[in-house]
Amino acid sequence: MKPKLSVVKIGGNIIENESALSDFLRDFAAMDGYKILVHGGGRTATRIADKLGVPAQMVGGRRITTRETLDVIVMVYGGLANKNIVSRLQGFDCNAIGLSGADGNTIVSDKRPVKDIDYGFAGDIKQVNATAIKVLLESRMTPVFCAITHNKEGQLLNTNADTIASEVAIAMSEHFETSLYYCFEKKGVLRSVEDDNSVIAHINTETYGQLRDQNVIADGMLPKMHNCFNALQRHVHKVYIGLPGMIVGKEKLFTTLTL
Template sequence: MSKLTIVKIGGKVINEEDQLDSFLKKFAAIKGDKILVHGGGNIASKLQEKLGVPVNMVEGRRVTDKEAIEIVSMVFSGLNKKIVAKMQANGEHAVGLSGADGNAIQSVKRPIKIIDYGFVGDVKAINAEFIRALLQAGTVPVFCALTHDKQGQLLNTNADTIASEIAVGMSDMYDVDLVYCFEQPGVLSDFEKKTVISEITPVSYKDHKDRGVISDGMIPKLDNAFNALGLGVFTVKIGHFDSIGLVQSNDYPGTIICLN
């Protein structure tokens, strides 16, 4: 099977024009088929605050009520087109998408248990044939963090999860490399010294969690990573956005997630 590289970009780089430009230039140099998934929650939060709409986060997850989904949809869609325009400047034939486009990513509204997350979607299905057709047409799909329920409703969906679910959905057709990029050099054992854990297995992951080395927002990212590997994704890597140019080499300086 041919190789497919799926990159999720998030964190502070989305907010900084020069850093985003640098990342996209290096992303454009990645050879072969590729897909970009981006977040943008910080930008949405800032606009919510400006508009007087409260930002409600529970365990790092955004509670998305009726007003919030309108703002999130506007911000993510606008950011998506901005990124696509920048990619065209780098010679990329990029296509900006939400999960609603081509029925690419169908979700269900998260059921109410202890917390009502509002218009938040849990991914139900990936339209792998549609995405493959885009790749075969020579385009680079760029997904924002919006999916849909096929009943006319857009849903806010975690971008890490979208990247993982697309990777799993495409793994029957490609050898998929999944890469999570942000402003840190990888998964860290010492935040102050920026000490990178070069490799994480299920056993070492449990140990790091038990000792509090890995915590908070890194846990769902790693849970997504191990889920993807268990369902057929070839490799998963986590690192600094500046290292994206080395993702296809044997010298990747970030963290590699392994099943054994």
């Protein structure tokens, strides 16, 4: 039987909220078994970029990563956000190690090809080094990945944190029974965006198609759900979406995704 592994992704809504971040990190540190944390930090990066006079460029909700923007992202994701999280986890007796995809050659990406839009220095994941990550886990270290990968030719790349979490979970499923948690500001996938309690408790492949056709799942939730079902189809055990408290059972209302 494979040992269990939890891959948990948090976004800027948690990182930006001091109280929420502290509560989450305490709960994360208390999780049983092997675990990996993946974090973004786009809101902080946008705020600091603005202070530095680097304009944020967005198309369809996606960031255009210019060379100047990449510098800010590396500073914020790999430095400020990542090391703040790692140091605070150490305070909760969780032996965390902060990583980008370049560290240990853990996540290799290709620069996104230019089609209709040039996204700049954005990375599409090509390979995850599960062996290196497994070594860290078995050494009782908890990897904390920021949303930066590399192309193995000296270039860092801004990479979607949801996708990093999904691809890491997929790669680690060869060695572990892996569960993937997406923590955000809602209690789960909602049937009605106006009702925070209208959580859909369980979604499988069939009901996902129905909800998408009914436009219940739309807009920004679509790429997240794509990552979820891509992970499930590639041997991730289960995927959960909801508030951070779900990872230790404090929150009883969340969405579970299965095939």
